[in-house]
Amino acid sequence: MAVTRPVGQGASARKYDIISAIGAHGLAGDKVAQRLALRLITLITARYNWARDELAVGQREIARLWSVDERTVKREMARLRDLGWLVLRRQGARGHVSSYALNLPAILTSTQSHWAAVGSDLSDRLAGPVPAGTDLNIIPFPAPAPIAPAEGRWARISDRFRAEQPALHAAWVQPLVLESEDSDTLTLVAPSRFHGSYVRTHLLDTLQRLCRAEVPGVSALFITPL
The missing domain is CATH 1.10.10.10 (Winged helix-like DNA-binding domain superfamily/Winged helix DNA-binding domain)
Incomplete structure (x- = not known):
């Protein structure tokens, strides 16, 4: 997009x-x-x-x-x-x-x-892409920092979300990076304070549901800004 x-x-x-x-x-x-x-x-x-x-x-x-x-x-x-x-x-x-x-x-x-x-x-x-001939002085929204590939439990949870809501996943879930995990908690890092706030407000319930479905033992999922 x-x-x-x-x-x-x-x-x-x-x-x-x-x-x-x-x-x-x-x-x-x-x-x-x-x-x-x-x-x-x-x-x-x-x-x-x-x-x-x-x-x-x-x-x-x-x-x-x-x-x-x-x-x-x-x-x-x-x-x-x-x-x-x-x-x-x-x-x-x-x-x-x-x-x-x-x-x-x-x-x-x-x-x-x-x-x-x-x-x-x-x-x-x-x-689609910006059409040919578009003014090259257009100022793009800042691109997010490079996304570290997800691994393990978080990768599977992320994949479940992408299967349900691909557009929301691309915009809001894919940029989340796993910071730490233990037997019952996952902590994710958002690329900005606003991004983290949006995910907590609008997507956390869905993420927690998918988290419990993938890893029944996980009881908490935290989103923190960089």
Whole structure:
């Protein structure tokens, strides 16, 4: 999956593709998911600075844009952070609003199963390589550090996860590296604090289930950042 910030040549089409992916994902969900997708799309369209990869807007302004109160804004922004779609760059303080960035790898991973609803052309563009002629000044997301090959029990657990959810495995589980293990505990290292937080929040239950299925004696699985 080629993940680049949509700036330079072809940026407009790339932005539409990302927004289309969010919309298709939201519409396939329940009313809560649909409303959250619509709010995020509106916020991105109205206030996201693609060139700086930044959303810097106060809760009061978001509340006015969404026609809700600030308590709802706080809850919905927290939900977007929990999904991993928004990353907090700078906490708001007196005289300054909070600053967020879009986590495109997380958004594309979460929405991938719904790209086909838009069309095969969207799937080809979002999953394929950067087209020839694309501006070479596009700034890619930082590549993860080289991944050490998994071995032993963790390798088997990782393989089970990949068989169930290959896209999530490639984005979030494969980069985890085994740090230590004993008779009843596995400790994994994530490439960043955010990565570890996302795995603990969204994938730990699945990992623990697969861990128990593969190694019944293991009672605990820990994720720590580098």
